[in-house]
Amino acid sequence: MLTSEQLTHFKNQLVERQSELFTLMESEGEYSRRNQELSNYDNHPADMGTEMYDLEREQALSQHAEVELKEINEAMSAIEEGTYGICRRCGTDIPLERLEAIPTADQCLEHANNAGFVAYRPVEEDILTMDIHEHTNETQTGYDREDAWQDVGKYGSSDTPSDLGGNQDHDDYDEMYINSDENIGIVDDTEGIGTATFDGHPEE
Template structure:
């Protein structure tokens, strides 16, 4: 049985926190303002830097998370105060045992003992497709460094020639063309020697097209 002194202390802590949360969730952290001009004061995002827009988006997402957290905590406080009125406060709702006084002081909203408290763990697993290939473009094993075939680095070089967010200021040395604005643009893709890029037939002698370097040669 919970002592009256402890019950009064927990009820006071709950009501104090309840008053604080009610003030916070009254405007729902500004969630009623749906348009960007209402939250940031900007009439348009046209002339805003993407980094500024990203910061405003992060703050908006943070307000949404804080609002959900505050509403959840307020709901737990209301349930705890209701349990006090019903005379069931301090009793585990699962096993019916008395909740230790130390736990009630530390977590006044609790309705279970330590043994039956929810063991909420974060899912730190990785996507199943990463069992087949690595999420990192860099090799994970020493043996991969000796691979000379078409690998992740070649794939990145091949797609980055279609355009990236890099600018001339992000590179050392002179770049003669914007098509070279990606790392290791002077390296061959899918081959080691320059001569291999001119090969336009497969191992059976079947014509498979003109290689990239041959295109440059013809230009």
């Protein structure tokens, strides 16, 4: 159980950090207002790279500051309620060393490590993951935009043989799409020998 002197000490730390965050957010807001332009029509996109980076960094810092302010407010409420310095999961006292390092801590070290990392990610990542290896599985190759274009290209396009280039011979215009000669269902030509007809074409 923390003494009144210790509670006052940590409360002062929280108030000081809260003031720093308010000052930081105000200064960042002034920067964004100072660097706005009415129109980017006459600017090359590369010229706006630094300004865009600074604005995105400012936005990220503001989001981090908002999260930290929320944690500070929760810690201040815990001081008023008499639950500050007590792990909200197991009810044991949080070590002073941990509170000195993280005054907003509301869990002991053991439960904080087991809590895992909660990322604030876009909602679309519930379906689309950041890991490229998870887009394919062990049983099926992913259907990508190249496959989509091939399916559409089979019905014809405005391309002519000269548009494709190279030394490609096409029997008819139904084959006038990218990689129309690639093997479907096999990786190497020798894999299709067992299922080929007498003239070398794969069985339908």
